[in-house]
Amino acid sequence: MTSRTVLVINSGSSSIKYQLVDPDSGAALASGLVERIGDVQGAIIHKVDGAKHVVEEPVPDHGFGLSEVLRLFDEHGPRLAEANIVAVGHRVVQGGKFFNGPALLTDEVVATIEELVPLGPLHNPAHLKGIEVARQLMSDIPQVAVFDTAFFQDLPEEAARYGLNREVADRYSIRRYGAHGTSHQYVSGEISKRLGRDDLKQIVLHLGNGASVSAVVGAHAVETSMGLTPLEGLVMGGRTGDIDPAAVFHLVRVAGMSIDEIDHLFNRESGMKGLTGESDMREVTRMMDEGNQDAIDAMNIYLHRLTKYVGAYTAVMGGLDALTFTAGIGENDARLRAALCERLAYLGIRIDAEANERRSDEPVTISTPESSVVVTVLPTNEELAIARQALSLI
Secondary structure: OOOOEEEEEEEOOOEEEEEEEOOOOOOEEEEEEEEOOOOOOOEEEEEEOOEEEEEEOOOOOHHHHHHHHHHHHHHHOOOHHHOOEEEEEEEEOOOOOOOOOOEEOOHHHHHHHHHOOOOOOOOHHHHHHHHHHHHHHOOOOOEEEEEOOHHHOOOOHHHHOOOOOHHHHHHOOOOOOOOOHHHHHHHHHHHHHHHOOOOOEEEEEEEOOOEEEEEEEOOEEEEEOOOOOOOOOOOOOOOOOOOOOHHHHHHHHHOOOOHHHHHHHHHHOOHHHHHHOOOOHHHHHHHHHOOOHHHHHHHHHHHHHHHHHHHHHHHHHOOOOEEEEEHHHHHHOHHHHHHHHHHOHHHOOOEOHHHHHOOOOOOEEOEOOOOOOEEEEOOOOHHHHHHHHHHHHO
């Protein structure tokens, strides 16, 4: 067994994802998922040594779910008592203006995360449940919070502040917080290592059901597409991304919709789902191949928004050295990568078609030697990043 490990927990409203990580080697020693918490048809999936162990049973709450996870570790391994766990790392989406790095989970830190629930109403309450249970069940192990917003805490004022009345913005903590920061920090850091440079002007495209883009100069983020909440920015699986705020006023006055209805519409029923009926990009691609015009239009809207952001961030940085695709769509959709890079040819980007089509769990450079920008497909690893941040703190 490795000399030290970190148990990474990502607690959602009805699920718990977990992974036992060796932060030194980067290996995942075990992983799993507790799903449908609160449902009569709950399930726990524990993966270790290539085997998958599934327990189908009601999971009434997070406490029961995590207790079962610990039991599965003891039953199927690795036994946690022998794994030398030095920390439990918790993913927390919203850290507000308070956290620019990982934080040891004291009562005061937990209280601050709770105070931030209005800024992260979909995520922070679920994280707090996982934190509470883990602190009870593993009270002898240091617990660390790693915040999605931390990497963007030090954005330049010109990028972080909206053109909103200053007094109102400050009173209600309205600013650009960003999200997916753990992924953007990990990916941009890996690219810097691969290219052997610490002065890169980078754009990272984190493209999944939720999607975001960041501009990174050196090791510092200077722009990111998600804002006060993860709604702003790119077209996503179910989110609108950028939209005129007056659309809210219009829907209230003309359609008679409530704020909660508009919130649901913008966050759950828009984006690719609202444009095509499908939030899964693979289904959208299938529809395109069948000649569905709505899907063709939706993909053009998706690519147009990406093109705008890459162009804008290149201008903000005064140039571009590296462009990186990551997350589910970014890592797996060669067709989308090729289409976007074709639109970005004016930047001197040239793609090796064969390399772009190559499937790999390892980083792949898909630009040609003649390309003025290094384009890479790099699998993100937020669990490893959380484990390393937790380890660095303790």
